[in-house]
Amino acid sequence: MSFEKIRPTRRGLMKGALATVTASTVPTGWAIAQARPLKVGLMLPYSGTFAKLGENITFAVEMLIAEKGGKLGGREVQIIKLDDESKPENAPQNTDRLVKRDQVDVLIGTVHSGVQMGIHKVVRETGTLTIVPNAGANAVTRALCAKNVFRTSFTNWQPAYGMGLALGAKGVKKAAWITWDYAAGNEAGEGFKEGLAKHGGEVVRTLTLKFPDTNFQPLLAQIPGLGVEAVGVFFAGGGAVQFVKEYKSAGIQVPLCGSGFLTEGVLGAQGAAAEGIETALHYGDNLDNARDKVFRKAFQDRTQREADVYAVQGYDAAQLLAVGIEAVKGNIEDEANLYKAMRSAKIESPRGPISMSASQEIVHNIYLRRAEGGLNKVVGIAAPALADPGTGCKL
Numbered sequence: 190m191s192f193e194k195i196r197p198t199r200r201g202l203m204k205g206a207l208a209t210v211t212a213s214t215v216p217t218g219w220a221i222a223q224a225r226p227l228k229v230g231l232m233l234p235y236s237g238t239f240a241k242l243g244e245n246i247t248f249a250v251e252m253l254i255a256e257k258g259g260k261l262g263g264r265e266v267q268i269i270k271l272d273d274e275s276k277p278e279n280a281p282q283n284t285d286r287l288v289k290r291d292q293v294d295v296l297i298g299t300v301h302s303g304v305q306m307g308i309h310k311v312v313r314e315t316g317t318l319t320i321v322p323n324a325g326a327n328a329v330t331r332a333l334c335a336k337n338v339f340r341t342s343f344t345n346w347q348p349a350y351g352m353g354l355a356l357g358a359k360g361v362k363k364a365a366w367i368t369w370d371y372a373a374g375n376e377a378g379e380g381f382k383e384g385l386a387k388h389g390g391e392v393v394r395t396l397t398l399k400f401p402d403t404n405f406q407p408l409l410a411q412i413p414g415l416g417v418e419a420v421g422v423f424f425a426g427g428g429a430v431q432f433v434k435e436y437k438s439a440g441i442q443v444p445l446c447g448s449g450f451l452t453e454g455v456l457g458a459q460g461a462a463a464e465g466i467e468t469a470l471h472y473g474d475n476l477d478n479a480r481d482k483v484f485r486k487a488f489q490d491r492t493q494r495e496a497d498v499y500a501v502q503g504y505d506a507a508q509l510l511a512v513g514i515e516a517v518k519g520n521i522e523d524e525a526n527l528y529k530a531m532r533s534a535k536i537e538s539p540r541g542p543i544s545m546s547a548s549q550e551i552v553h554n555i556y557l558r559r560a561e562g563g564l565n566k567v568v569g570i571a572a573p574a575l576a577d578p579g580t581g582c583k584l
């Protein structure tokens with residue numbers, strides 16, 4: 190399946206619509222707007238270490254829209270995709286292309302926290318409705334929260350905090366943290382540390398490398414000498430596959446754990462090296478809920494891929510959008526009612542019970558999972574109904 194790069198397809202909002210009507214039948218601005226498709230920009234990684242994450246989000250968004258007959262709130266949906274390549278330096282320009290040139294009505298993006306901050310700067314200025322389907326940058330729903338920005342994934346703090354709590358509850362007192370040195374890994378590290386500290390444990394050493402480097406050997410070589418009982422990490426996508434394999438090959442005896450992205454959507458590629466790894470995340474492969482079963486089958490039938498957390502987050506982004514657009518019958522200009530409906534949306538997520546916090550962030554269970562036989566099996570709840578603190582958000 191290929192993902193098109195963005196093309197200059199802007200047809201001119203008013204121009205195109207007006208060209209088809211005569212002066213005597215000139216409709217109102219609202220009628221014109223409703224006659225054109227709802228433009229949904231997907232700004233996601235379709236190349237690089239996070240490519241599969243972006244693809245699964247896309248497939249799930251498209252699946253929900255297809256389930257709705259291709260329309261939301263009575264309007265045809267036009268999707269415009271842009272490969273952000275997980276490059277923060279290109280994010281403002283890429284966001285401008287979607288928001289200002291293509292004039293998307295809604296932006297769904299992205300995966301990488303650094304890119305998200307670039308998106309966020311633009312959409313806070315333009316007021317574009319934005320739904321974050323993965324990137325966990327804490328600031329998006331904390332001090333820099335905005336009424337036009339919703340997130341259906343997590344904050345970087347949430348899963349790692351759950352992992353730290355679970356580890357601390359087992360009596361681990363000294364741990365190390367290893368990550369790519371950027372917002373997601375560093376903020377997850379803070380969460381891990383905080384969770385561990387609740388039970389009197391501490392992170393005695395943090396080791397980092399640049400995103401998306403995979404030169405793990407110098408870091409792995411240090412672990413046996415650290416005197417730690419566990420190693421917590423944040424890696425995802427292709428980098429996570431390599432890290433887990435190299436950790437195993439290095440013969441390190443210290444148990445490996447982390448934010449669930451470490452083993453999410455990549456267990457097939459990690460193979461036996463992942464067996465037994467414990468992680469914490471807001472999804473698992475054996476949740477006992479009917480919604481998840483239907484979702485997983487539909488996703489697998491449509492894409493020939495197993496569903497994972499990225500697919501769930503993309504699906505929920507589209508579900509949330511559908512609730513909002515349907516509430517205003519396609520009139521996305523009716524911001525007050527659009528946001529009100531989205532803030533109070535009752536969505537049935539495949540991940541289990543969710544709600545939306547005051548900072549427009551998802552509140553959900555953080556599950557403790559163990560990788561077994563190619564599945565991230567839920568073995569407990571590390572943190573039930575965990576809300577991000579939303580520190581500094583005034584909405």
Ligand code: BEZ
Nearest residue numbers: 300301302324325373425
């Ligand atoms: C992030 O950059 O926020 C992120 C990327 C992949 C998985 C989870 C978080």
